[in-house]
Amino acid sequence: MSADWPAIVDNTWPAARYIRDGAFLLREGQGGGSRVSAATLQGTVTTGAIAEAEDKMREMGQRRLFMIRPGDTKLDADLEVRGYTVLDPVNIYSCPAAMLTDLPVPRVTVFAVWEPLAIMHEIWSRAGIGPARWAVMQRARGPKTGLLSRRKDKPAGAGFAAIHETTAMVHALEILPEHQREGLGGWAMRAAAFWALDQGAETLSVICTKANAGANALYRSLGMQIAGQYHYRVLNQTGEPI
Structure with missing residues (x-):
């Protein structure tokens, strides 16, 4: 039985609010990024349904943004006709968790800690992961943790992991450039x-954009496999929220 990736993503990186509106599930992200702000198809796509979803997103002060998952071929084509462009195609990687426990983590290299420490917020901030995304982490209801990486007794990276049912997903994994x-x-x-x-x-599991060559190489080197993919369609027009 394949994993329910939409449910895993929504539960480990949750939106502030979910609104079922006709054919679409809408997400209120409150500035937390595309993953918590995109609409996803739940029913039959029609021109009227798309227009209604667009209106709701504008009412929430969000850009018109749809997540395109496998099987959403008609929605993808309809949005292209309406002037939507492709944004951030991503890969979902996964593996049995036990597969990555073949080697012990060197002492004092990574700490699992919750609540996140101030230095973790500083590291995330340097990578553009600010308070709106920290709020997403706080909203996750299942087991969760922060990941603080250290190198030569100095903070070097931060990440977040949460669990839905039997799947853990890593988010916001950032290593300082140096x-x-x-x-x-x-x-x-x-x-x-x-x-x-x-x-x-x-x-x-973990999600990364296809454009992030370094991250894709890392997950492949660990033996993780692509378990799912999706992309966004966004309407880039003057006056649209960013």
Whole structure:
């Protein structure tokens, strides 16, 4: 049985509010990024249904943004005709969590800690992950943790992981530029795997954009496989919210 990736994403990186409106599920993101702001198709796509969803997104002060998942071929084509452009195609990677516990994480390299420490917020801020996305982490209701990476006794990276049912998903994994290419991303994922198993999860997963060559190479090097994909369609017009 394949994993329910929409449910995993929504539960480990939740929107502030969900609104079922006809054919679409709308998300109020409150500035938390595309993943918590995009509308997803729940029924039959029609011109009228798209227009209604657009109106609701504008009422929320959000840009007109739709997530296109496998099978949403007609919606994808209809939005292209309406002037929507493709934004941020992504890969979902996963693997059995136990697969990444074959090596012990070196002592004091990664700490699993909740609540996030001030230094973790500083690291995220440097990567453009600000208070609106910290609020997303706080909203996650299941088991969750922050991941603080260290290099030579200095903070070097931060991440977040949460669990839905038996799947843990890593979000907001950032390594400071001066500590990249030192293997810290891999150790952070391994630490997340150990934490996930301790919490009763069986699968470890992560999302990254297809354009992020470094992240894709990292997850492939760990033996993780692409388990799902999606992209967004956004209407870029003058006066649209960013």
